[in-house]
Amino acid sequence: MTRAAMLLIGAATVQLLGAASGAAVADVRKTLPTGFVYLRDIDPTIVQDIRYATPFNFTGAPVPGYGAAECVLLREVALALKDAQEELRPQHLGLKVYDCYRPQRAVRAFVDWVKKSDSRGDDRHYPRTQRADLVKLGYISAASNHSYGTTADLSLIALPSEGAQVARRQDYGSCVASKNEREPDDSLDMGTGFDCFDVNSRNPALLDSTEDEAQENAAAPPLEIQKDQRDRRLQLFALMKRHGFKGIPTEWWHYQYTGMERPLKPQDFLIPSAKSR
DSSP: OOHHHHHHHHHHHHHHHHHHHHHHHHHHHTSSOTTEEEHHHHOTTSEEOOGGGSSOSTTSSOOTTOSSSOOEEEHHHHHHHHHHHHHHGGGTEEEEEEEOOOOHHHHHHHHHHHHOTTSOOOGGGSTTSOGGGTTTTTSSOSSOGGGGTOEEEEEEEESSOOOOOOOOOTTOBOTTSOTTTBSOOOBOOOSSOTTOOSGGGOOTTSTTSSHHHHHHHHTSOOOOOOHHHHHHHHHHHHHHHHTTEEEETTEEEEEEEOOOOSOOOOOOOOOOOGGGO
16 A cells, blocks of 8 residues: 555544544534533532432422433523522532423423322322312422523532432321421421422512412411521522522422523423433
C-alpha cells in the first residue's frame, strides 16, 4: 500500500470517528428538551428522593413517565433552587426534593388511579380522606404545573446529610402520625409526610391569604400541628418566596417558580437517566 493510500484511509477514519463523536454529542443534547436540565448538574448538594420513580408513593407502584429517579427542571428554576440552597447553607440546612418535572402521562395516570378503585394504592397517604374524593378536593388534578418544569415538591433537611434511602416497610404509620411512627424521612419534621392528602398538610402562610379562602377555611378543622412544625413550614414558605416561588394552600411542600418570562407548554417526555449521558 502506498503512503498516499494510507493517508487517505487515515483521513477517512478520522472523519468517521468525528462523525460518530458528533452523533454521540447530539444524542446527549437530545436527552432533555431545550431549556431543561438535571438539577444535579446545577446543584448536586440538593438531596433528591424522587418517590414517583419508585413504588413508595400513594399509588403503590412506579409512575408512568419516570424512567429515572431524577429531578428535571427548566434551567431558570434549577438556578433559583440553587440560590435558595446557598442561602440555607450557613444555617446548616438544605433542600430535599421529592418531585420536579412531571410528564403529562403521569398526571393522567394519577387521575386514572383514582377512578380505578381496584388498582394498588397506599392509604397511609390519605388516612382520613376518601380515595374517590381526591380529585374533587384538589389533591389530584387533570393538569399540573409540574408538567411545565416550573414546580418542585420539597422540604428542608439538616446538614450534613448523606441522602441515604431509608428501608421502607408496610408497618409504618400514616402520614399524619408522629414523625417516629410514619415512614422514615430524613427531612425536618413538618407535621405530616410528603404527599399527605389531609387537612393537616395545609400551608399556614396561605390559610387566610384572601377573604374567600378565609371564609372557606372557617368551616375547615384547625391545623393540628405543633408550633415548631408550623414554624418550619413558614420558614420554607418565606425562603421560597424570596427566590421567586409561590405555594398553594393545600400542600406545604408544593412550590411553583413565578419568574419565567417566556410562554411555556406542558411536556410529556420520559425522564431519562443522567447516567446515560
